[in-house]
Amino acid sequence: MNMKSDTKTIIAEDVEITGAIKCASDIQIDGKLNGDMTCGNNVVVGATANIKGSLMVESISVLGAVNGNITAKDRIELKTTAKVNGDIKAKRLTVEDGVTFIGKSEVNPTGSAPAARAPESPATALPYQPPTVEEKKPGGMFGRK
């Protein structure tokens, strides 16, 4: 088993680092970081984390606050508690409902334009149908008072 893949650095909630971080293994940050970070693997920015600096990573999952640009070779995931103030660039992006994000995004997984797919057929086109008259039964099972 490759030891490197199992290695994970955790910066705990009560830790504050000023300076740059460079690491090859996975890293999870729950504390404060004032500085840039370069990581060749997955990064988790925990819900309690606060980062002021740019991040260059392979892939990243953000639950906390990031003030700075994020560049990922693969993917960026902004979870519902994430607060990102900066530009993001990645191959793939997932944003959950509730995220606060101010900045420029450059993510276009499909290239220049989305590939042609089967038509959506939003509704089946019908010739004009004279509407049927159905009297609403009062007090029906789903009747609305």
Next chain:
Amino acid sequence: MPGSSRTSMIDGFTSVQMVRRAAKRNRNGAPVPRDDAEATPAAEPFAGKIGAKVTQTALPDRYDIVCYECGYAFVLTGHLRRTICPKCRAQLEAGATVAAKEYSGAARTIGTVHVKPAGVLKDAVVTARILIVEGDATGGTLRCQQLQIGKGGRLALDRTTFRDLLIAGTAEFKPDAPVKCRALEVKGTIDADILAERVIVRAGGLASGNLRAERLVVDDGGGLKATVCAGKKTETEPNGEKPRNERHDDKTRTGQGPRSHHQGNPGQHPGAARGGRDRTRPGPLRGSGSHRPDQEEHGPATAAV
């Protein structure tokens, strides 16, 4: 014995319960075996294949209807059918209209109007609940609750009023004017200044331009190539400062328009800040369950450049 808890007074409900309990027991107090007809159904709710599609649900469909005569909003439950406006008593047609060639005139329905790829609207006035544009609708005055733009669909935004916008999978929509709506769902491509309450970019979709939304969701595989300001107003604009990518006109965020009496805190509701009425709740074409005094307009939709 269960009858140890004696009551000196019996109300109506308790007496009914007692009668029912007594009916279920014989003289000796033992429970009477029930008939087959009354027996509870088998443990398995349906004998079909496990994982088979359930085709029926208990909840009926609900349709947000806006009267095209008086603008009154109400909810129709069940089948979408011809109905009568509870306010002005006008008969509202629910038939679908398809414009497959040149069309001029007025189409009013609480159903769907579909402008087919070969359809061209010329001086047409269309009022519908759902409007699907796959052809040339630039010559029409359009008003709808949900606007769906398909491949090749064209329209004049300054003469279009809508609440929700759906960019279909093959559509490429590049309007000249800013797009303002309640909910925007992008399955195709849109390049615009977007101001919406909720933006969802589906897999394969791409939103570009400037985007401002209170709620933003990007599915895996969705593209976002834009200047973005997403999040609650209190967080995106601390101390009343504008976010750095704010490009939209201030007019769009001053709460104009009457508010419904039953809505909550005016500062909290997103619809209040959109210059529209609060016929809005999360969920496309859902909500607005209540009757509201409505005016002619259909809500926060588009504005001229």
